[in-house]
Amino acid sequence: MDTQLWLTQLQDNGYRLTDARRAVVDTVAVSTRALTPVEVFDQAREQYPALGLVTVYRTLEKLEELRLIQRVHQPQGCQAFISAREGHQHLLLCQNCGQATFFEGDDLDGFIQSVSRKTGYQITEHWLQLFGLCKDCR
Amino acid sequence: MDTQLWLTQLQDNGYRLTDARRAVVDTVAVSTRALTPVEVFDQAREQYPALGLVTVYRTLEKLEELRLIQRVHQPQGCQAFISAREGHQHLLLCQNCGQATFFEGDDLDGFIQSVSRKTGYQITEHWLQLFGLCKDCR
DNA sequence: ATTATAATTGAAAATGATTTTCAATATCAT
DNA sequence: ATGATATTGAAAATCATTTTCAATTATAAT
Numbered sequence: 001m002d003t004q005l006w007l008t009q010l011q012d013n014g015y016r017l018t019d020a021r022r023a024v025v026d027t028v029a030v031s032t033r034a035l036t037p038v039e040v041f042d043q044a045r046e047q048y049p050a051l052g053l054v055t056v057y058r059t060l061e062k063l064e065e066l067r068l069i070q071r072v073h074q075p076q077g078c079q080a081f082i083s084a085r086e087g088h089q090h091l092l093l094c095q096n097c098g099q100a101t102f103f104e105g106d107d108l109d110g111f112i113q114s115v116s117r118k119t120g121y122q123i124t125e126h127w128l129q130l131f132g133l134c135k136d137c138r
Numbered sequence: 139m140d141t142q143l144w145l146t147q148l149q150d151n152g153y154r155l156t157d158a159r160r161a162v163v164d165t166v167a168v169s170t171r172a173l174t175p176v177e178v179f180d181q182a183r184e185q186y187p188a189l190g191l192v193t194v195y196r197t198l199e200k201l202e203e204l205r206l207i208q209r210v211h212q213p214q215g216c217q218a219f220i221s222a223r224e225g226h227q228h229l230l231l232c233q234n235c236g237q238a239t240f241f242e243g244d245d246l247d248g249f250i251q252s253v254s255r256k257t258g259y260q261i262t263e264h265w266l267q268l269f270g271l272c273k274d275c276r
Numbered sequence: 277a278t279t280a281t282a283a284t285t286g287a288a289a290a291t292g293a294t295t296t297t298c299a300a301t302a303t304c305a306t
Numbered sequence: 307a308t309g310a311t312a313t314t315g316a317a318a319a320t321c322a323t324t325t326t327c328a329a330t331t332a333t334a335a336t
Contacts, residue, residue: 016304115268121268127268155332
């Protein structure tokens with residue numbers, strides 16, 4: 001997956017490669033679901049049992065800063081993270097299994113311009129997120 | 139504003155009307171910005187100084203349950219609430235002053251259907267939020 | 277109006293998530 | 307190999323939210 005890329009990115013930005021970080025990176029890079037810090041902690045400890053929860057928080061912070069992961073907002077909470085995509089992509093989340101799928105969405109431009117005209121706002125960013133049931137859960 | 143409506147709604151749902159609740163309702167119903175529990179607490183205490191923060195949390199919980207307010211998700215955090223609109227509306231937030239403006243957005247149907255077709259998901263809900271600068275701040 | 281009952285209150289304590297501090301350890305450039 | 311320094315995990319601190327509880331208050335029944 002992106003594991004190797006992420007490790008390289010960390011190193012290129014002056015961060016050191018450690019077993020703790022490798023375990024966190026391996027866990028998050030591979031997941032198709034958004035994971036909370038504690039979920040990352042539990043899964044990553046299978047690979048590196050000495051891992052501390054604090055290190056999970058610190059590593060997630062760095063990965064977010066490098067835009068390799070992104071925070072996922074959901075009705076149940078907003079602490080989960082998932083591997084990010086290049087460019088402008090939106091998320092589609094399965095309400096049953098948590099499966100996350102990205103999709104492109106810049107067909108919105110016309111719509112956004114019309115909202116801008118009507119409201120007088122200068123619009124610089126948008127969040128679009130879809131919820132439903134994935135192929136397997138529907 | 140919606141103050142009276144909200145109080146009636148609370149009462150109709152078996153909740154009692156108290157000075158503490160009136161202060162919270164007055165504060166949130168009138169605000170054009172999303173407010174965090176502590177912001178509500180501070181503002182509402184100007185009207186009812188004996189108010190406790192716990193009561194703010196409890197009242198916000200009830201207002202959300204009655205769908206009179208809704209939680210606002212932002213990059214800086216997701217603890218703020220704002221007066222909700224009837225029907226399906228989306229939020230436009232000013233990144234400078236926090237001003238919130240609602241807009242209608244169901245022109246998305248075609249787009250959502252196309253994503254559904256491509257991904258195999260049955261899509262039941264969507265979140266769209268725009269960020270930018272309001273008329274006054276741009 | 278008075279009363280009885282049950283909801284509501286605020287304070288304090290408990291919980292849960294995240295951040296900071298710190299001494300020990302591990303990475304990596306030399 | 308060595309040394310400078312980033313990183314670690316544990317414990318403590320902080321911050322947001324929830325729970326507990328005895329006192330108070332709104333309201334329905336009288």
